[in-house]
Amino acid sequence: MVSCRALAVTMALMVVTVGCNFVKGYPEEDLVVRLPGQPKVGFRQYAGYVNVDSKNGRSLFYYFVEADKQPDTKPLTLWLNGGPGCSSVGGGAFTELGPFYPTGDGRGLRINSMSWNKASNLLFVESPAGVGWSYSNTSSDYNTGDETTASDMVVFLLRWFDKFPELKSRDFFLTGESYAGHYIPQLADAILSYNIHSTGYKFNVKGIAIGNPLLELGRDTSATYEFFWSHGMISDETRGTITTHCDFSNLHNLSQVCSDALKEADTINGYVNNYDVLLDVCYPSIVQQELRLKQMATKISMGVDVCMTYERKFYFNLPEVQQALHANRTRLPYQWSMCSSLVNYRDTDASINMLPILKRIIQNKTPVWIFSGDQDAVVPLLGSRTLVLELAHHLNFSTTLPYRPWFHKDQVGGWVTEYGKLLTFATVRGAAHMVPYAQPSRALHMFSSFVHGRRLPNNTHYSPDE
Amino acid sequence: MVSCRALAVTMALMVVTVGCNFVKGYPEEDLVVRLPGQPKVGFRQYAGYVNVDSKNGRSLFYYFVEADKQPDTKPLTLWLNGGPGCSSVGGGAFTELGPFYPTGDGRGLRINSMSWNKASNLLFVESPAGVGWSYSNTSSDYNTGDETTASDMVVFLLRWFDKFPELKSRDFFLTGESYAGHYIPQLADAILSYNIHSTGYKFNVKGIAIGNPLLELGRDTSATYEFFWSHGMISDETRGTITTHCDFSNLHNLSQVCSDALKEADTINGYVNNYDVLLDVCYPSIVQQELRLKQMATKISMGVDVCMTYERKFYFNLPEVQQALHANRTRLPYQWSMCSSLVNYRDTDASINMLPILKRIIQNKTPVWIFSGDQDAVVPLLGSRTLVLELAHHLNFSTTLPYRPWFHKDQVGGWVTEYGKLLTFATVRGAAHMVPYAQPSRALHMFSSFVHGRRLPNNTHYSPDE
CATH class of the missing domain: 3.40.50.1820 (Alpha/Beta hydrolase fold, catalytic domain)
Known part of the structure; x- marks a missing residue:
């Protein structure tokens, strides 16, 4: 641990009291x-x-x-x-x-x-x-x-x-x-x-x-549908339509047939966590209720707490947490959330x-x-x-x-x-x-x-x- | 539970003693x-x-x-x-x-x-x-x-x-x-x-x-290599070779280039349980030693005991288990094993x-x-x-x-x-x-x-x- 030499003599008493906790x-x-x-x-x-x-x-x-x-x-x-x-x-x-x-x-x-x-x-x-x-x-x-x-x-x-x-x-x-x-x-x-x-x-x-x-x-978008198919999440037919009719190099101009097939693929996978197709999903309404009621919301799937994102949001919006982190010094007019709805990204x-x-x-x-x-x-x-x-x-x-x-x-x-x-x-x-x-x-x-x-x-x- | 009417009168006493345990x-x-x-x-x-x-x-x-x-x-x-x-x-x-x-x-x-x-x-x-x-x-x-x-x-x-x-x-x-x-x-x-x-x-x-x-x-063999590729287990290059050079409809006459690529794919996946690419593998030498020493051999991966196959073999070769199952009535000159080396299947x-x-x-x-x-x-x-x-x-x-x-x-x-x-x-x-x-x-x-x-x-x- 680094020594406390930098501390002014005037702080010595305080250091003795709270301990030397900074570098x-x-x-x-x-x-x-x-x-x-x-x-x-x-x-x-x-x-x-x-x-x-x-x-x-x-x-x-x-x-x-x-x-x-x-x-x-x-x-x-x-x-x-x-x-x-x-x-x-x-x-x-x-x-x-x-x-x-x-x-x-x-x-x-x-x-x-x-x-x-x-x-x-x-x-x-x-x-x-x-x-x-x-x-x-x-x-x-x-x-x-x-x-x-x-x-x-x-x-x-x-x-x-x-x-x-x-x-x-x-x-x-x-x-x-x-x-x-x-x-x-x-x-x-x-x-x-x-x-x-x-x-x-x-x-x-x-x-x-x-x-x-x-x-x-x-390439990354086209890989999503290849992944869906190879993991059993869409049918051979839907994959066939996507392969034949989707030009992913021109994402802003997809054909109607392609768009429909992508939409279908996305819809039938709406109940899976696409970020981890193995994990169970967390149902927000249940976990949010449980967090309000001070119950444990933890839901384990494959050893992972799939509701951690909700627990995190709850924790980060506790005033004492923000204070301890020196965060939110300007009293932002919105809650902390994982992804911003404020940022207008090009x-x-x-x-x-x-x-x-x-x-x-x-x-x-x-x-x-x-x-x-x-x-x-x-x-x-x-x-x-x-x-x-x-x-x-x-x-x-x-x-x-x-x-x-x-x-x-x-x-x-x-x-x-x-x-x-x-x-x-x-x-x-x-x-x-x-x-x-x-x-x-x-x-x-x-x-x-x-x-x-x-x-x-x-x-x-x-x-x-x- | 079915009644015991079929039982002969002479067995009545025995039934009273051991309970009516058969149908x-x-x-x-x-x-x-x-x-x-x-x-x-x-x-x-x-x-x-x-x-x-x-x-x-x-x-x-x-x-x-x-x-x-x-x-x-x-x-x-x-x-x-x-x-x-x-x-x-x-x-x-x-x-x-x-x-x-x-x-x-x-x-x-x-x-x-x-x-x-x-x-x-x-x-x-x-x-x-x-x-x-x-x-x-x-x-x-x-x-x-x-x-x-x-x-x-x-x-x-x-x-x-x-x-x-x-x-x-x-x-x-x-x-x-x-x-x-x-x-x-x-x-x-x-x-x-x-x-x-x-x-x-x-x-x-x-x-x-x-x-x-x-x-x-x-079709099923070709699917194995498609699965390897789509699950990150072989490279784009190896998959390319397999796609170009392997004719799986003629399995008995694969080209050398194809055979080499399949061999490479199989080799680099030798440390994964190909029957479940997510699970860890069980190391036989460790588990067999542990079973001999009466220790718990259970090794859990994704909630599954991946050493269960060894525990099963150990259990099935206990004489009291075979007796309880009325198995091995002819004293077979080999141990019970999951897959037979005796059967010469066409x-x-x-x-x-x-x-x-x-x-x-x-x-x-x-x-x-x-x-x-x-x-x-x-x-x-x-x-x-x-x-x-x-x-x-x-x-x-x-x-x-x-x-x-x-x-x-x-x-x-x-x-x-x-x-x-x-x-x-x-x-x-x-x-x-x-x-x-x-x-x-x-x-x-x-x-x-x-x-x-x-x-x-x-x-x-x-x-x-x-």
Whole structure:
């Protein structure tokens, strides 16, 4: 633990009283002393705001959690959820890879023993403004898109590092999922561009990893229906109609026959969680009633609490939780919700092809991992895998690791392939769109390999035939 | 419970002593009083032999279990496992749909609360001779195939009904899985043929249901690699090679390029349970050691004991278990095992196309259900679904139920479609090759619908949007 030398003598008495709970060079006012209902832990959390545009009053909310052990020796990882317009604090931090999950009654927290803070310090940011507790005093700021989201994030990071100067030179990883398939490559690209032009500070980006990422809308959309078909969710006939009549490269001009078939496919799958076709669905009306009545709403399917999203929303809207997180300082006129209805995101940006940007990042020698929970019908592995292969071709990369299973706890954690030693594609077996949510242990194992610059393990201790 | 009027006066005292534990017209000598380590239950079990060829000394072992409640009012269902050469008693009865599972230490039994004996009386037969405890005194009898297996089963059933005359006129359902996709249609066909020619007794077959059935070898084999690919288990490149170079309609003459690609695909999936790609694998060496040491070998993955097959083998080879089951009366010179290495099954029979036989059965107004656990790579839904559609076309059947989800406990149990009101295809979500093993509750629900002649339920009580 870092010493308290920075503390002024005048604070000595207070330190003796409350304990030395913050770190030299970290913003004391952002220290989260304890979250309501939180189990005792040995690492520190910080949360608060960073202004990215003082004139417009645009400010992004962050949640930073130290690595569980020896945070000084561990890298820093940024995590962004997608949407566009969804919360990284609600998603990544409190239902996926952060140190805590909400409890079943939505009034407290429980430990996530597979938190990625076992391997890294973690930074979650509500981006762009309008998401979660991030806001702007200028409502036109909520009209946004990929470019401004990325440039705001660069400003955010520079100013956030001013709050946490110790971390400026730390190995820095950029990660996220879903629409963060746009956010993260574009942010990495903006950072590389900043580094080229900066005569002073340069970001120390060591790699990017994106899960079930939107990379190329046409391919990713067509993969959804291929996934439906191959998982028994639509008939041979419907798939036949889609294959014959749908031109996914021209999504804005689909034929009537195609649209009807897609509509039918979507309708008959309305009762399945398309983000994880294995999990049961949570029925909001029941869980919301139970949360009001202070009953446990937890509903377990395949070992996963499928109602966690409702428990999280309940928890985040408790005034004492917002106070403890230094959140909602401007008394926003709406509740915290996972995905913003405020943000008016430029919908044509979804069609931007990420492959050229990823190519640039990789050509800059930055390792890129694309991972894919194999139970996700929304951005399925069937699109991502092919796009990664195409990217490898664009880079003239040879296969440096043939497609093979990777292992965790002597079982197959998924399958993996690598191109040119810089581009990795990995599936996570039994995982969802939100990979760490459905398979926390396999996800942590994969993340640890990524930040250590190691390939996913090649072997088990056992042979199936022994 | 049936009265004991049939009992002779001379037995009255004994009845008073041991209780009236057998049923009028049921073979007293086959009554299984209690299996070692078995929890107390309210229904009866019978087990023993039926000779199918006295000259050769060919005899089939059966295990019959009454319905849990009101067995007199419930139908009779035959269940056969596949292989060819695998045990219906070990598979169906004691790890899938029977009333008991082995305990983790392989020394006792626990209740399967989702046993299909909630809906029907159940008959399991070791077929053909050479499987499990079925045997022949003439070793050439172990050279067998589809035709003799079916004709032996007809003889078996006629003689078994002599033991259980009360059940002769009961509604009779024929079910099974995997290679029973051959056994069951061929048995049904033989029975229909028997019924046509018999001037006396006629079997009262009311329907057949086969799970993940081998129906057409070429299509079913090609579906395995399509399944591998769509579930992230092989690369785009390997799938491309297979698609281009493999002619699965001519399995005995595959090109070298094709064979190499299939070999690679099989090799990289050697560490996954191909019968259920979600489940972890059980490592035999560990579990066998643990069973010897009387430790609990149970290893749970997705709620399923993946080591159950080893616990079962251990249990079935306990002398007291064989004694209680009236099994192994001839002291066979080998251990009980799930699949026989003794049976020399004609391998060309696997190529017999089942569609014409199924067509005949359906034209005889016998309802046919094909169901498919959607996590099975061995006989995947991708082949079965297409074959059922083809069969519907051969029958000139229209779609009487469009492809849609079916529900159980307000969640999607799978997807279902129906043709001509007689032919049903249903998937079971999250289920394996052994459907009732991985999804006992959904499997029982499906089976109950089947024996009641009901469609799978169309709706949940809840809407996902509520």
